[in-house]
Amino acid sequence: MRCEKRGFGIRDWGFGKARMPLRIALLVGLLGLAASAQAQSAPAVDSGDTAWMLTSSMLVLLMTIPGLALFYGGMVRAKNLLSILMQCFAITALVTVLWMLYGYSLAFSSEGMHAGTVNLHSIVGGLDRALLAGLTPASQYQTVPESVFVMFQLTFAIITPALIIGAFAERMKFSALLWFSGLWLTIVYLPMAHMVWGGPGSLLGDLGVLDFAGGTVVHINAGIAGLVACLVIGKRRGYPHTPMPPHNLGYTVVGASLLWLGWFGFNAGSAAAANGSAGMAMLVTQIATAAAAIGWMAVEWIAHKRASVLGIVSGAVAGLVAVTPAAGTCGPGGALVLGLIAGAVCFFSATKLKRKLGYDDALDVFGVHAIAGIVGALLTGPLASPKLGGFGTVESLGGQLWIQAKGVAFTIVWSAVLSWIILKLVDLAIGLRVDPEQEQIGLDLSEHEEKAYNLS
Amino acid sequence: MKWITAVIKPFTLDDVREALAEAGVQGMTVTEVKGFGRQHGHTELYRGAEYVVDFLPKLKIEVAAADDQAERVIEAISSAARTGKVGDGKIFVSDLEQVIRIRTQEVDADAL
Numbered sequence: 001m002r003c004e005k006r007g008f009g010i011r012d013w014g015f016g017k018a019r020m021p022l023r024i025a026l027l028v029g030l031l032g033l034a035a036s037a038q039a040q041s042a043p044a045v046d047s048g049d050t051a052w053m054l055t056s057s058m059l060v061l062l063m064t065i066p067g068l069a070l071f072y073g074g075m076v077r078a079k080n081l082l083s084i085l086m087q088c089f090a091i092t093a094l095v096t097v098l099w100m101l102y103g104y105s106l107a108f109s110s111e112g113m114h115a116g117t118v119n120l121h122s123i124v125g126g127l128d129r130a131l132l133a134g135l136t137p138a139s140q141y142q143t144v145p146e147s148v149f150v151m152f153q154l155t156f157a158i159i160t161p162a163l164i165i166g167a168f169a170e171r172m173k174f175s176a177l178l179w180f181s182g183l184w185l186t187i188v189y190l191p192m193a194h195m196v197w198g199g200p201g202s203l204l205g206d207l208g209v210l211d212f213a214g215g216t217v218v219h220i221n222a223g224i225a226g227l228v229a230c231l232v233i234g235k236r237r238g239y240p241h242t243p244m245p246p247h248n249l250g251y252t253v254v255g256a257s258l259l260w261l262g263w264f265g266f267n268a269g270s271a272a273a274a275n276g277s278a279g280m281a282m283l284v285t286q287i288a289t290a291a292a293a294i295g296w297m298a299v300e301w302i303a304h305k306r307a308s309v310l311g312i313v314s315g316a317v318a319g320l321v322a323v324t325p326a327a328g329t330c331g332p333g334g335a336l337v338l339g340l341i342a343g344a345v346c347f348f349s350a351t352k353l354k355r356k357l358g359y360d361d362a363l364d365v366f367g368v369h370a371i372a373g374i375v376g377a378l379l380t381g382p383l384a385s386p387k388l389g390g391f392g393t394v395e396s397l398g399g400q401l402w403i404q405a406k407g408v409a410f411t412i413v414w415s416a417v418l419s420w421i422i423l424k425l426v427d428l429a430i431g432l433r434v435d436p437e438q439e440q441i442g443l444d445l446s447e448h449e450e451k452a453y454n455l456s
Numbered sequence: 457m458k459w460i461t462a463v464i465k466p467f468t469l470d471d472v473r474e475a476l477a478e479a480g481v482q483g484m485t486v487t488e489v490k491g492f493g494r495q496h497g498h499t500e501l502y503r504g505a506e507y508v509v510d511f512l513p514k515l516k517i518e519v520a521a522a523d524d525q526a527e528r529v530i531e532a533i534s535s536a537a538r539t540g541k542v543g544d545g546k547i548f549v550s551d552l553e554q555v556i557r558i559r560t561q562e563v564d565a566d567a568l
Contacts, residue, residue, distance in 0.1 A: 243507040245500060310502055351504025364503060 046143040052274035053148045059265025060155035064162045065092055067262050071255025071317070072166050075310075075363050078247040079442025080170045081452040087165045087174070091181050095158045098185055103157060104150050105129035106190040113201030122203040124191040142272055152269060153193075160189050160218045166363030167226030168233045168432075170244075171439055174447045176432045183422045184225060188415055192217050196407075209407035210384055210392065210400070212281070213270035215325025215377040216411040223370020224415040226361060232423040233432050235360035237439050244362075249309050256313035260289055263320045267327040280391070281327040285320065288339035292319025292372075295343025303347070311347070318346035318368050322376030329380065331389030338379050342372045377408050457564065458526040459552040460519045463489065464537040464545040469515055475532035480525060482568070485518040495543030514545060520555055522565055 069088035073081045095103070111126030112119065129135075132150065139146035161181040165172075172180075195203040196217050204216070211217065236244065246252060267285045271278035296315025297307045322342035323335055330338065350367035361367060381400035384392030394400040426432055433439075438446035445451060464472060469486065476484060490511035497510040521529045530547055538544050557567035 240505065244505070245502055245507055304501055306501070308501065314503065355504055367503075 042140075043143050045140055045145060046273070049143045049273040049275075050145060050148060052278065053144045053152055053269060053272065056265035056269025057148065057152040057155055059262045060152070060159065060269065061092075061262075063259050063262035063266065064088055064155070064159045067255050067258030068159065068162055069255065070251045071259060071313075072169065072252075072363050074248045074251030074253075074255060075166075075246040076169050077244060077442070078453055079444055079451075081247065081251075081444065082448055082450055083174070083443035084165065084169060086448060087177055088162050090174075090178060091162045091165070092158050094178060094182055095161065095185055096154060098182060099150075099154045099157055100132055102127060102130045103185065103190055104132060104153065106186070107157070107193040108153065108198065110199055110201070113198060115200035116206060117201055118203065118206075119201075122198075122201055122206070123195055125194045125198060144272065149272075156214060156218060156266070157185060157189060157193070160214075160222050161185055163218070163222035163365060163369055164226045164229060167230040167361045167365040169362040170236050170443065171433055172233060173431060173434050174443070176426050176430055179426045179430065180229075180422060180432075183426070184419065187422060188221065188225065188418045189217070192221050192411065192414060204407050204410065207406065208400075208403050210329060210380050210394075210404065211325040211377065211407065212328030212380075213267045213324045215321070215373050215380065216407050219321045219324060219369045219373030220377060220408060220411045221415045223366050223368075223373055224412050225419040226365030227359070227370060228416050228419045229423055230359055230361045230366075232420065232427065236362065237436055239360045240355070240358070246310065253309060253313055256316055260316055260320060263289070263324075267324060270328065277328060284330055284332055284335035285323050285327055287332055288323035288326075288335040288342070289316050289319040291336045291339025292316060292322065292343030292346075293339075295319075295340040296347045297343075299344045299347045300351075303351075314350060314364070314368060315343040315346065318342045318372040321369055321372035322379075324373070325377045326380040326383055329384035329390050329392035329394075331383075331391060333389040334379075334383035338376065338383060341379070342375050345375055346372050374408055377411075378404050380404060457523060457552040457555065457568070458521050458529075459550045460521055460526065460529055460533070460547065461550075462517050462519075462533045462537065462545060462547040463491065463514050464517065464533070465539065465543060466513060466515050468537040468539070469517075471536040472517065472533055475536035476519065476529065479528040479532040481519055481521065481529060481532075483519075487516045487518075489514050489516045493543070493546065512543070520552055520568055522568055 065088055069085045072088070073084040076084055105127050106125045109125035109127070109129045111128045112121035135146060135150065137145065137147065141149035161184055164184070165177065196205055196209065196211050198205060200206070204211075209216065238244070263285055264282050268278040268282040271281055293312050293316040296318065297312045300311045301307045319339040319342050322338050323330070326334065326338060346368050349371040350364040354361060354364065354367055378401060381394065381404035382388055382397040384390040384400065385394040385397055386392075387397070423432065434443065434446060462472075473484070490513055492510055492512060495512065497508055497512055500507045500509060517533070519529055526549065530549065533547055554564065555567040556563050
């Protein structure tokens, strides 16, 4: 396992290779002789780390409600605003319950895992931690209470399915949304999180893929699912001939700003400690985001002769996505370059590629999250090298790029195939889409019997 | 009497209202409207999706004026609402047969 893979690794104490499985072994009461020898050297709960992780958990929750909800909500038509807010809110509640029931266990149980061995538990965790079995106030994960780690990881599990809703916005049935989100979390997200962050014995972790805060697990995963979802459910009625302009870009700017703020919890929180790694992650996140906002704005200014508000905030989000996997290993210079590239590339994917190919990814989940996620995941490899100002232990730029590419390819195939199957199943069972009349009326009224705006 | 309807750029309303007050006008009706004339709409561009907006927001003001007052009213509107750029709007003047103030039942010039 590479130490810079994620902060939950080894960097800070050096002896962490056996620590995570050990911790859980302790919790389930399988304390062995070898384990007890290491337990004596396990670090105590650190109040500074704990305070930062408590804060980070709140920041990442803030990204979904209200950050993402407003970012997306402003971009839809007025008749669908509530449906977006409702979907984000309902996913937050649903995922929390599923996480408590079995989600945490499937993602983070280390039952049956052995470094270098590929078995079922390289792909998905066991059920030994279902219902959060064994979790007490004294349970510990590295230097923080395990309850904080459970909460922090939960907020990641919440935002990932919530990101996807932008692709099929303004046309999916609410009941189908709930089924899709629950199944997608279970079948796509939880194993993916386990494969990357499960510790020694996890499939992609053992491969050496660098993904500090979730470029593959969260953004490529959600972005690809979004593309598949908008292809399966079909275009909105009237797209692309009927104008469907954003109804309140003010909400979108507020939402993007909250995403930017919350992302410090996402990236700097992924250090799992209040330390130099967290500080550097915060700084490079800020730099990459600003660079991507400028990158998108500059290219748009040249291509469209105007710098737009929707453009600069979209660029910022692209930068946040791109720096996510790199935040633990790239340097400030690498973040600047990464951001500029992500902003410019996503301008083309969200404005040109979508028009050319004709799919209706309503709010550009693919064009921003998948594309910036892929750009970020690939460049994370070379930018981790000290030769390019990074702080990783990457020796071969090309070699690490190749490992990153394998991680990206795996994520794309994993998400595309399983998302497609889930969507088809839900479609067969209850139907994905509202009928044309309901779509015309808007989801707020037809699905929720409410209106966002009751003006005069 | 004359019925004077003008379609103007929204931001000129305050100047127009002041000019009309100086011209002795004691009441007017203002409506938010949309339309186009020689000034065509504009385009909006959201992440590459281009929308042509044909109808632009304007204000329609309606004023009833006595015959000897009409010229001053027209002059007031046309000077206050003019920017010299396309889209300043138009003034429509027609004959007005009768005016009745509902509260007092006064008619015509007394009702203006």
